[in-house]
Amino acid sequence: MRIVVLGGMGFLGRNLVNRLVETGKHEITVFDRTIPQRDTDCPSNVSYAQGSFRSGYDFEELVSGADLVIHLVSTSVPGNEKGTLDEIYGNVIPSVELFDACAAQHVGRVVFMSSGGTVYGSSSRPNKETDLPNPINTYGLQKVMIEQALRYASRSSDLEYQVIRLSNPYGPGQNPHGTLGLITKLVYQALNHETINIFGDGSVVRDFIFIDDAIQAVLDVIKSGETNATYNVGRGIGTSVADVVRTISTTLPENIHLEHKPGRKVDVPYSVLDIEKYKSIASIHDFVSLDEGIIRTYQYFKEYRQ
Template identity: 55%
Template sequence: MKTLVLGGSGFIGSALNALLLESIDTDVVVFDASQPRSFPDDARVRFVKGFFDSGTDFDQLTKGVDVVIHLVSTSVPGTEQDALREMNRNVIPSIALFEAAVANGVRRIVFMSSGGTVYGKGDGNGTPNAETDPLRPMNTYGFQKVMIENALRFVCRNSATEYQIIRLSNPYGPGQNPHGPLGLITKLVYQTLHHEQVTIYGDGSVTRDFIYIDDAVQGIIDILRHGNANDTYNLGTGVGVSVRDVVETIQRELPERMLLTHQPGRPVDVPVSVLDVGKYRAISTIARFVPLDEGIRRTARFFEGH
């Protein structure tokens, strides 16, 4: 078996590569713009350098591949691009990838969507979002994820290639870039340990579904191995945690004093985004998700050791 991981040098991809080798009898091809610093020392892993764009030779890349895991996005929430730019940089290359995979007889394509953005404000009452809820993205990041989901379904229709769509919540933990635009918990832990200014937008009531990185990648493996073909799964803990709760837990778990400042709330921040993960829990091998306080301690230990 051969698995192609696009975006395999990133935060999720790096953690997923190791677990793929441990959990599944497969060779792994990692496609990304740069090789990960913690690249597995394993003869079953091969790195292919390249940029995810319309000029990529996806036909050659997907030849002989059984499973494609698409983790790539050239944008992130909070760094808004116009819709046409998102189409050119994310949607069109994804369609080219899917068409090449189907033409080459790839058995399954797994696409990493975004549980935190595709549902938008949901019902406005904070009810956890289920896979069957309407998709109403509020930013172009969510917009492109919805379009790629639909493109995958369309390209795989009437073919032998199966698909799975995973709507991941908010992963955090060791290996995430604390200087990037994503990863609130990782960023706040790092800033607190290094006595840097911590900025909170609004009153701290914004609520998210945070999932520790080990649980996130195990969830991907669970869905790949035990999930239904041609189906969509939310992947998170199903528990809402406010920014205020995160701040209070960090202050309780770390000896360093947090240098906290507040800024006005941002209109792009959905007040509450929590996933209904009942469908995933039915196939999950995780008996207990890593709780917030433990995840914060693990993340702090990682930064202290690196």
């Protein structure tokens, strides 16, 4: 297949592209703001297109001849999202133009990486794909709007789609200084004896998934999942921030320095995914446990300090 990965230089994108490269079967184009500067950094079956994800970009040229387009780009992150209009201009409108270009160029399928942690909003139980979205921040709102735009593009053309609502991936290769990646950030801070700052009392519950499992699950959906369908991808297990800190404290040989900050209104108190639909096609039998994921992340940072 010819595969175009938008956002292929990010945490998810790099890991996904590496796994696709390992198969040796695909011709891959990576689109992102920054690309490798030396030819020696580029696998032979990967080409790079440098550009900004914005309205007016020539998406038709980018996706021409593609069998599969994987849309991982977001110009904002939870907790640091923009106002509603900025999110629409920055994420929704370019996505609509991308989907229109895919339909015009007869791309076979578009896979969109949505957000399992924000589209459902507040809940007291694991969310199923059939639950109505109810985002409480503009990041989740733009994800829902893009999902709907993709479904509309599919209904009005021969374009197929898959929406993946991913929970909270973490692990080696994630930027510990960025906004995303709570576990990665906390492990890095513990290793470097930095003060760990927690918003609220630590009772916020999330569904954390190790990066290797997240990428395998994405590949499972692409390979074996239904088309024109939505899949939750996570571990399906809720863990509070306080439990993450305790696990880091008991698992790693580091002293933890902890401070609490006021809670944020944009943080959903409970966000866990029901992954029974994914399990019906899963090649993963045992997800990486929280303890093991923390240890692997710690070992990575000990070897490659950032």
